[in-house]
Amino acid sequence: MTLTLASIKERSLLGLYDLSKNEIESILDRAAYWEAQPTKLTPVLKESFIANMFFENSTRTRFSFEMAEKRLGAQVLNFAAAASSMEKGESIYDTVRTLESMGIDAGVIRLKPIGVLPQLAAKLNIPLINAGDGNNEHPTQALLDLYTMRKQFGSLQGLHVAIIGDIQHSRVARSNLWALQKFGAKVSFCAPETMQAPELAAHASYISMEEALQADVVMMLRVQLERHTNRLMKFADDYREQYGLTVERAGQMKKHAIIMHPAPVNRNVEIDDELVECESSRIFPQMSNGVPVRMAVLERALK
Template sequence: MSGLQVHTDKHLLGTKDLSEQEITSILDRAAYWEQYPVKVSNHLQGRFVANMFFENSTRTRFSFEVAEKRLGAEVLNFSAAVSSVQKGESIYDTVRTLESMGIDAGVIRMKPNGLLAELAQKIKVPLINAGDGNNEHPTQALLDLYTMRKQFGHIRGLHVVIIGDVQHSRVARSNLWALRTLGAKVSFCSPPGMQAPELAEYASYISMEEALKADVVMMLRVQLERHEGTLFGSAEEYRASYGLTVERAERMAPHAIIMHPAPVNRDVEIDDELVESPKSRIFPQMGHGVPIRMAVIERALS
C-alpha cells in the first residue's frame, strides 16, 4: 500500500463509509478519554493540527480546539474572514500551503458540497470533516451516537426520529448513515418543503404524532429564511406544526430523550423550558463532543 493510501485511510470525511467496527472503536476510545484522569495529556506532543474554518462555527471549532489541547497537540487556528481567502485564494491553495508548512492534520469546515472529497485526494495529511455544505458532519453524528449509547447502553434496535429541515441538514445525513450502520431505525419528520426526497429510501417520513413515539427525538435547527414562500410565514407557525412543545413532550415515552445539535432556536423548534429539562440531553451532547473529537484526532494521527 502506498504512503498516500495510508494517509487517505486516516481521513474522516463522513460516516457513510465507516464500518460498524470503526464507529464502535471511536465510541469506545471516546469513553476512555472521557474518563481520563488528567485534563491535558502529552499524547500528541509535538504534532501540529490546523483548524481550517472556511465557514463560521462556535461549538464545533472550540470543541476541536479543546480536544486538540487536551491531547497535547500544537493548535493553529485559521479563519477565512481574516485570511488570503478574502483576496481570492482558493480553499485548495490555502490547505496546500498549510500542508507545505508541516501540519500533521487538518480539521476543515466549508460551505461547498463535494470539494472536501477532491481535497482529500490531493492532500497527504489526514483531513477531518467539521461540516461540509449540506453533505456531512461526521463528528456531530458520532457524539450523538455516543450520547445515545451512554443513555441506553446500545444503539441497535433504537428508533431515532429526526425532525425539521432535513433538506439542508448535514447532521441528519451523517446521523442517518451512522445509525443505520449500528442497527438503529431512523425516521424523518419534516414539512414537505424541508424534506430530502433522495433520503426517503433509507428513512421514511412520518407524522409528528408518530415521531413522539420514538426512543430519541432529535430536533434540527430551522432556518426559515431558506424557505421563503413555503408553508410557514413565521416562527410561530412552524412551532405550532413541527415544534417540540411542552404539550408534545408530555406525550413522549417515559424513557425517551430529546436531542438537538445546536445552536437552538428556543421557542421555535423546541420550547425554551424543554432545552434543559430532565428528558433533554442537549448540553451533555455538546460536552461529549470533546472526547469524541479526541478519539477522532488520535485516530488520524496514530
C-alpha cells in the first residue's frame, strides 16, 4: 500500500483541535458500526503491521489499542521505553525511524514532551495516532467520551459538560474541549486555583462545584497524586472535601445526568467508591467504548 504525504497527514490523528466536526462524526459513526459487529475478529487489517510505541507508562490505553488492533487482524508490535535502548540514550525520533525502517505501516504513540509529535509526523512516511502527548491532547480518549455521551443523549448539541479536576495538566480536558465545542456543547471547568489552566479560560469558564453538579455530564479527572507525594494523605482528604464527587454531592445532580472519568480512578479521592459503578456512572462503559472507537481510528489510518 503506497500512501502520499498528504494522505498520510489526513490519516494520522495527532489531535482534535484541527479535526473537523464531519471527520469526528464519521469516526463516531464507524465506531458504532464496529460495536454492532457480532464477531470479535474481522481481519480487515491482516496485512498491516502496527507498532504501539509508549514512551510514557500506560495500561488502559495501550491494552485498548492492542485489543482494537487484534480485533482488526493487524500484526502488533509493542514497544515500551523502559525495556528499550532509550535507556542507552537513543532519541525518540531514532527509535520511531528504526521501527518505520523495519516496515511498520502505522504507529500508535504516547510521549511526555509537548511539540515532539508534530515534528515526528512531519518526518515520517507512516500515519501516527496520538495516544497522549504531555498535557496537550489525548484524542482517542475524547472520541470515546463523545461516543459515550452520544449513545446516552442521542446528540451532543446543547449538552452541558462540566470537567472537574486538574485542568492544567489534563490532555483529556483539552481534547474534550476542542471536540465538544464543534458539536455545540457547552464546556465548563471546575478546579482549584492551583490546577487551573489560564490559557483555556477564553474557551471555557471556570465554575463552582455547586454549578458543575448541575451539568448534564459530570466528568471527573484523575487527581495526579504523584505530584503531591510529600503530603499525600492530607492532600487527598482536602481534595475530596472540596472537589471530590461524594455521595452527598451526587445527590445534587440532575436525574438524567451521567458521571464520567477517563480512569484510572482514585477511589474516595476524586469520586466515592460507591459511585464508580452506580446507575449514573458510565466509567466502565467508557472503557468498553474505547475499543470500537480505536478500531475506527486504526481503520481510518490504514484503509
